[in-house]
Amino acid sequence: MKFIRLATIAALSSTILAGGAVSVFANETREVTTEGQVQFTAPTDEDGEPEVIPPIDPEVGPDVEIDPEVPGTTGPLSIMKAATMNFGSQVISNQDQVYNMVAEMQQLRGTEGDENKVPYVSFAQVQDLRGTNAGWDLQVSLSDFTSNTQNNVLTGAEIEFVDSRIQYEGTNTENAPSAHTTGLTLLPNGAARSVMTAAQGQGAGASSVIWGDQADLNAQFADEEIETVTNNAIQLSIPGSTAKDATTYTSTLSWELTSTPGDDA
Structure with missing residues (x-):
């Protein structure tokens, strides 16, 4: 039992x-799935200053540190860098002349003093951290070259952007903005001209329009027989008929960034 x-x-x-x-x-x-999430917002003044991103790969060209054009820039859509143009000291001539720009100099990273500056391509950089993909337009205009002497205006002077290229820091190349056409000319007191334009859906992140060949600048700098390194991507032309005094003439380049792309791209 x-x-x-x-x-x-x-x-x-x-x-x-x-x-x-x-x-x-x-x-x-x-097998299961879960969700990951991150939210982004446009930066404000409290988030600190963005840094200029050198457009030349430091493994190819010099490794430099470049200060913002306007210290304290914090806005989510800003001009971080613009080109300063010096066409050097020239002999007065009664013939039409074209002068290459003197290459801009930048500080080698981690150094101080002018002796540690090297020639660098000229460029203008826009940083768009808005997160809206709304597009933007960078334009520049030129005033007269003037002095305080008798012949105080360089009549007929023009600046030409001979050639350019775009350096876009994003991984999606379709988001890269467009550069100006080859041979873009600035006329004193003329209309502002677009030098870099991002259509709607483009331009997020950091974008640079570059004038100059860094390899050429490096070669000139290494040549002990060359006293002044010049950048032939930006040129100043002056008619021989223009009266010129033995003095320095200065002009103002006005760079303007708008959130709506213009038609002059």
Whole structure:
């Protein structure tokens, strides 16, 4: 009698365990998905100043540190760098002349002093951290070259952007803005001209329009017979008929960034 009862209980237990095993196998979960999330907002003054991103790969060209054009710039859509143009000291001539720009100099990273500056391509950089992909337009205009002497205006002077290229720091190249056409000319007191334009859906992040060949500047700098390194991507032309005094003439380049792309791209 005891034997039968034990056998019966054992058989019943086995049935429960077997049924349990079948039930667990049917409800096994081998794969699930969960959600990850991150939210971005446009930077404010409290988030600190963005840095100028040198457009030349430091493994190819000099590794430099470049200060923002306007210290304290923090806005989410800003001009971080613009080109300063010096066409050097030239001999007065009654012939039409074209002068290359003197190459801009930048500080080698981690150094101080003018002796540690090297020639660098000229460029203008826009940083768009708004996160709206709304597009933008960078334009520049030129005033007269003037002095405080008798012949105080360089009549007929023009600046030409001979050639350019775009350096876009984003991974999606379709977001890169467009550069101006080759041979873009600035006329004193003329209309502002677009030098870099991002259509809607373009221009997020850091974008630079570059004038000059860094390899050429490096070669000039290494040549001990060359006293002044020049950048032939930006040129000043002056008619021979323009009266010129023995003095320095200066002009103002006005750079303007608008959030709506213009038609002059």
